[in-house]
Amino acid sequence: MSLLPNYYQNQVCLNVLANSVDNARECYQAAEGHVVLGVLSKNYATEEAAIKDMKNYQTATENALSVGLGAGDPNQSQMVSRISALLQPQHVNQVFTGVGTSRALLGQAETVVNGLVSPSGQVGYVNIATGPLSSRAPEAVIPIETAIKLLQDMGGTSVKYFPMKGLAHREEYRAVAEACAKYDFALEPTGGIDLDNFQEIVQIAVDAGVKRIIPHVYSSIIDPQTNDTRPEEVKILFEMIKELL
Template sequence: MLDTKIKFYKGRVALNVLAKDLENAIAVYEAAEGHAVVGLLSKNYNTIEEGVKETKKYLEKLGVVSVGLGSGDPSQFEKAALIASQTDPGHVNQVFTGAGYAAGALKANGYNRTYINVLMSPTGQPGKVKINTGELSSKETDAIVDIDTAVAMLRDMKAHSVKFFPMEGLKGAEELKEVVKASEKAGLELIEPTGGIDLENFEEIMKICLDSNIPRVMPHIYGSIIDKETGLTRIEDMKKLYEIVKKLV
């Protein structure tokens, strides 16, 4: 089990969310009693140095950060990996083809407390996933492979979890079940359902993951809990999500 910086509720669940600014991030973190990981998107920074500076600022207050891409933008994979490799944030998002790069960069700097996820996408076929999520490969013919093979490749790259995106909420539920089975069988310790998760479908999606022996679950909940006018993540929505977590775990 990774000696992670992330606080998982009862060792099982942490919420991956966004925040408009540091003040909003602190409020979000506190609303979940520390069982939340705020994402910082590489796409928002012009340089790696700018991203490193901002990440360190958030780490001082929160202790953990999820370095993201920005809507799964594959062109951000290297920037995200290098920001993470200089900050050991606790969590970094990666496209399928970038996970090994991120793992090597973290290890080269002696860091071993950051989870690396691998972006795999639904195909409409339970048991099959799309893995050409990289900067160049995403522009080519889809590479659709068996989920067991994809998870084995994830382990080859020394990554830790499947980021299943974009799920489109419950539309991807049957496919998520197969991802969960494969992750459990391979002994992965974390799974990350992502895309279209909201207050209405959150509980059902979480049950799919929690009904397995996968030790840890980190759902990504983004736009559905962000106020469209202010850009702030709604604290009341965070509290509601956290109450559901406490009910389920």
């Protein structure tokens, strides 16, 4: 069972939500394997139910499973860590303060573990107070370079930059990308990404020199009637990636 997402073969790996095992399989095929499929821990009443169901996603997608929080919900942090320890997925979503726990419980360095930081309103600075308690406290705004070093200390793999609101924080995002490139750290732009702004968002990271990029494209490509991610739009996004690289 592979623990390495396909962005190791291709600089960009998509992250999209999967509404069912069939939907996950369709999206995986549409992206020719260059995708991790987000399954949200918040959608399950118990860890046992989540583990049982997520194993089916792993089987259908060659372990291209991304264990999610659920809209960045910090209260899911511990559940995500415990689920991931048992499942050993390719990708784990975490709040900033949950990164160390996830890495320690995983017991290996290959699974991607991101750490959520948020725009601060200042270029070159991010808010790291994204945990269960810290998210309810005053913001902790620090230089992005320091945030990356803290994530590296905890065993993190990438910055999850959320909520971006598309390109509303363009210059802040550019500074984050430049810092990730400087320290050979992965970047996961998240929030408000759609077919219209996707190419520019990825291009900014590519131009900055980021070696590993995992853009999260969620609600904009989900069918509101079925809640399925549209495989045909995943294919469009993958074609855009191929044009960029």
